[in-house]
Amino acid sequence: MSTAEPSDKIALTGGSRRDRMRRMGDQVFSGLALGSGVLILVALSGVALFLLIQGWPALTADPSQIPGGDGFVNYVAPLAFGTILSSAIAVLVGIPMAIAVSLFIVFYAPKRIAQTLGAFVDLLAAIPSIVYGLWGVAVLGPAMVGLQGWLEGHLGFLPFFKGPVTTTGRTMFTAGLVLGVMILPIVSAVTREVFSQTPRKLIEGALALGATRWEMIRMTVLPFGRSAIVGASMLGLGRALGETMAVALILSISGDVTFNLISAGNPSTIAANIALKFPESSGLAVDVLIASGLALFAITLVVNMAARSVIARAERGAR
Amino acid sequence: MPETELGQQIATGTAVATPDPSSRGGRTTHLRVKGLNVHYGDFHAVADINMDIAPNAVTALIGSSGCGKSTFLRSLNRMHELIPGARTEGLVELDGQDIYAPDVDPVLVRRKIGMVFQSPNPFPTMSIYDNVAAGIKLNGSRISRSELDGVVEWALKGASLWDEVKDRLKGPGAGLSGGQQQRLCIARAIAVQPEVILMDEPASALDPIATQAIEDLLLELKKDYTIVIVTHNMQQAARASDYTAFFNVGPDGPPGRLIEFDTTQKIFGAPSNEQTAAYVTGRFG
Numbered sequence: 001m002s003t004a005e006p007s008d009k010i011a012l013t014g015g016s017r018r019d020r021m022r023r024m025g026d027q028v029f030s031g032l033a034l035g036s037g038v039l040i041l042v043a044l045s046g047v048a049l050f051l052l053i054q055g056w057p058a059l060t061a062d063p064s065q066i067p068g069g070d071g072f073v074n075y076v077a078p079l080a081f082g083t084i085l086s087s088a089i090a091v092l093v094g095i096p097m098a099i100a101v102s103l104f105i106v107f108y109a110p111k112r113i114a115q116t117l118g119a120f121v122d123l124l125a126a127i128p129s130i131v132y133g134l135w136g137v138a139v140l141g142p143a144m145v146g147l148q149g150w151l152e153g154h155l156g157f158l159p160f161f162k163g164p165v166t167t168t169g170r171t172m173f174t175a176g177l178v179l180g181v182m183i184l185p186i187v188s189a190v191t192r193e194v195f196s197q198t199p200r201k202l203i204e205g206a207l208a209l210g211a212t213r214w215e216m217i218r219m220t221v222l223p224f225g226r227s228a229i230v231g232a233s234m235l236g237l238g239r240a241l242g243e244t245m246a247v248a249l250i251l252s253i254s255g256d257v258t259f260n261l262i263s264a265g266n267p268s269t270i271a272a273n274i275a276l277k278f279p280e281s282s283g284l285a286v287d288v289l290i291a292s293g294l295a296l297f298a299i300t301l302v303v304n305m306a307a308r309s310v311i312a313r314a315e316r317g318a319r
Numbered sequence: 320m321p322e323t324e325l326g327q328q329i330a331t332g333t334a335v336a337t338p339d340p341s342s343r344g345g346r347t348t349h350l351r352v353k354g355l356n357v358h359y360g361d362f363h364a365v366a367d368i369n370m371d372i373a374p375n376a377v378t379a380l381i382g383s384s385g386c387g388k389s390t391f392l393r394s395l396n397r398m399h400e401l402i403p404g405a406r407t408e409g410l411v412e413l414d415g416q417d418i419y420a421p422d423v424d425p426v427l428v429r430r431k432i433g434m435v436f437q438s439p440n441p442f443p444t445m446s447i448y449d450n451v452a453a454g455i456k457l458n459g460s461r462i463s464r465s466e467l468d469g470v471v472e473w474a475l476k477g478a479s480l481w482d483e484v485k486d487r488l489k490g491p492g493a494g495l496s497g498g499q500q501q502r503l504c505i506a507r508a509i510a511v512q513p514e515v516i517l518m519d520e521p522a523s524a525l526d527p528i529a530t531q532a533i534e535d536l537l538l539e540l541k542k543d544y545t546i547v548i549v550t551h552n553m554q555q556a557a558r559a560s561d562y563t564a565f566f567n568v569g570p571d572g573p574p575g576r577l578i579e580f581d582t583t584q585k586i587f588g589a590p591s592n593e594q595t596a597a598y599v600t601g602r603f604g
Contacts, residue, residue, distance in 0.1 A: 210427065211454075212458070
């Protein structure tokens with residue numbers, strides 16, 4: 001290596017062709033990244049536009065022409081109710097379970113068991129939803145009849161468990177449980193990753209104060225992972241809201257709007273309703289189904305935006 | 320503070336500023352280490368440590384990196400067990416009770432033997448007040464709000480932080496300067512009223528002024544606590560400690576061993592071991 005000859009001025013212009021090529025690479029990459037971002041916006045607004053245009057006839061049609069004869073809002077409201085109810089059960093069941101699984105894998109399980117268990121939880125995501133549906137109908141539903149009977153007997157004063165219990169097990173309760181299992185892997189994958197990133201010095205700080213493992217988790221891991229828990233829950237909720245085949249198979253649908261989770265009369269969900277009705281629909285009925293898809297799209301959008309504002313507020317509070 | 324026999328001896332002036340091990344008289348040794356070996360899996364980290372750690376004094380652990388002094392420090396409240404595969408042989412006695420006895424709960428050991436870490440680690444989502452109160456509220460203890468207020472104030476005063484934060488106790492602990500955060504962590508540690516406080520290079524991430532504040536605090540804290548401190552700073556060990564233990568690894572590498580343990584005056588003035596002399600005069604390490 002030779003030392004540089006002292007020169008009159010520092011070279012700021014020129015530079016080799018290769019240098020400029022490298023800068024070109026920067027520009028190409030930045031263009032690609034921008035393009036991907038724009039593509040997402042285009043796809044999203046394209047879907048929204050498709051739903052709006054195709055569903056428009058149903059939104060403007062004479063109420064008597066809509067199936068049910070009461071107008072679109074009355075048609076879609078029970079479906080939206082069923083969608084939200086089944087998703088709420090899924091979230092109530094699936095998210096605590098997912099967090100518990102993540103905590104067990106990260107902080108309690110011996111290393112080898114943790115890795116195996118983590119892989120199995122991830123595999124849950126690979127099961128097709130129709131298989132979940134079949135499992136719900138053939139296995140979980142019948143198995144849940146006893147529990148649902150117990151709930152009716154002991155908690156029957158609550159509107160959720162008023163009964164009468166159906167012997168098929170094809171209830172909102174069962175559907176919600178299956179949805180809960182279905183959202184478990186995505187929620188667990190996100191929270192597991194974040195929990196394992198908890199700064200070691202915080203964990204040690206808590207344990208050095210004489211905290212038990214659970215107290216350490218409450219003091220450091222959960223506050224640290226709070227926004228990730230909310231974000232993961234929203235991903236799970238999004239999946240539960242849009243889930244189609246499992247619900248379509250499991251629920252015995254009557255169209256009733258009821259909080260009664262264990263009887264034979266259940267509201268359908270928007271997605272399941274589209275899947276079940278689409279093959280036999282034509283003309284305005286198709287438009288109505290597409291418009292109900294628009295309603296689902298709107299629900300998901302609102303839920304996501306609400307979640308984002310919750311996260312933003314939580315972050316601000318933490319600072 | 321609990322009125323202990325030791326506390327009374329301090330109050331009546333039986334303790335001297337730089338106590339001599341031979342003239343310790345009838346005082347109990349709070350922490351006694353006998354034949355301690357620590358392994359991480361196949362790795363033998365420290366070997367055959369014997370040490371009587373004097374109460375109400377500052378004991379400094381010095382030695383070059385990798386000599387096992389931090390592992391030894393952590394083995395004094397079983398924090399090293401967080402590393403998978405950690406194994407310990409030998410005795411560590413706190414007032415005559417072996418902290419490694421099978422029926423001993425490490426959680427309770429750590430309530431009696433607290434710890435302050437190298438980089439300040441206040442809980443980021445908690446206020447200054449809640450950080451200090453965090454340890455007190457553990458293990459299902461019930462304490463009234465006014466009592467808690469009192470303990471928090473007492474601990475913050477004990478850590479020389481009260482005057483700086485008394486007007487913003489509800490503010491975030493992470494908003495303090497590095498030196499203040501470290502004193503907050505000391506307040507958090509003393510709030511649970513431990514017997515012993517272990518410090519793992521508590522001032523190495525701080526500027527000279529904040530370091531001075533921590534060293535001044537050590538002199539105050541040793542009136543009530545037994546303090547063991549790991550430091551890489553020779554001047555700090557010489558200034559702030561009463562006893563010094565020099566650790567080193569053999570020519571073949573680990574395990575680390577205790578080479579010499581004596582009063583700080585002796586270690587820095589007239590060390591009896593050649594390695595110690597070389598280290599404290601800066602000829603190696």
